[in-house]
Amino acid sequence: MHDPAAEFLADVRAFARTHVERDAAAWARGETLDPAVTFHAAGIGLTRMEVPVASGGLGLGFRTKVEACAIIAAVDFGLAMSLVNTHNVAKRIAMTASETVASRLLPDLVSGRASACTALTEPSAGSDVSAMRCTARPTDGGWILEGEKTWIVNARHARLSIVYAQTGEHGDGAGIAAFLVDLTNPCCERYPIESGFSQTSIGTGGFWLNRYFAPNEHAVLPAGTAFKAILSEINGARIYVAAMCCAMVSAGLRLACAHGETRQSFGKPLDQHPTWREPLARCATHLAAAWALVEAAIVATENGADTRHLAAAAKVNAVSLAQVQLPAMLHAMGAEGLKEAYPVTRHIGASQIAALTDGSTAMLLDRLARWNPTPISL
């Protein structure tokens, strides 16, 4: 029977095994992405998964998006983040922009000719989003945007950004609105951000907006709704980031298992040594629990339930798992695991990035301190 989600995921798996596996080590060395990779990703639908069919999308569900992100992250977390961020902007435009704006902007995003980003973070406003200093002031026919955004996925190459800016008093969450911004406009100045963990495939960068004019039709989320919209959208992001962390650990565990079957030590394969097997058994146990929490969060999303706590818990748990278990899997592979042919060292860097994006571990723990997850009455 024709199953569009299964067919799409088969294409994603093939893409991950070919294009992503082939190039991920080079991206980690700072080599730029071949545009053919992004075109291929867009061609199979990775930038239009949840975009409605009527808007040129695949109209697939949240679960499929989470699985697609996880499949790519098992090979390269950065590329998965880059593609899903473009996708999320395309979905937002399809949902909230006027038909004229959508028909002008969507085709390039879904075809891979352009990438996009969502920009909240600023040099002096990270965890405390409501402290943002980027302003939007009304003018004839639109808004003047002024300020800087930094540490933004895709900002080094995105054509389009959804920029959150303060329309009211500094510190007023209800005054924050969201605007579509053309980053190729001369009023935008962008810069790449590099770090000890390569930021190439995730495309990290920042930009300044110098008296940028956004017409009224580009105000996609008005003040009063934008802050709430991003908080609810971010729950979905936490779930797919959790799945991506689980997938990175799954990849590390699989590699360590395979290594243990063939690597000889003291006259027998490593996996014949009980003390060598124990960390793998612990990893598998914690990994199963982490995937189960992701599954619970997906089911809650599908049922339209409140996912605030489940999404936060799934992310905190999966990120912590990756931060602990990926070094353990690397150790189990001995020196061999350090070779760039394997993704484990890259995944360790990625798990540190995952701990910050879409709500840092500290901020999510603050919310979870008030959560009682006990499922039965005691």
Ligand SMILES: Cc1cc2nc3c(=O)[nH]c(=O)nc-3n(C[C@H](O)[C@H](O)[C@H](O)COP(=O)(O)OP(=O)(O)OC[C@H]3O[C@@H](n4cnc5c(N)ncnc54)[C@H](O)[C@@H]3O)c2cc1C
């Ligand atoms: C690779 C990468 C990509 C990113 N992509 C995007 C993007 O696309 N769009 C976007 O808008 N942002 C993006 N971010 C920014 C990300 O959302 C921020 O890094 C995050 O919100 C944390 O902000 P900060 O880094 O300024 O840390 P800070 O807010 O300065 O916090 C520093 C540390 O203190 C902790 N902390 C902060 N406040 C408290 C508190 N009250 N109690 C206890 N602990 C606290 C934090 O958890 C963190 O560990 C990205 C970041 C990275 C690294």
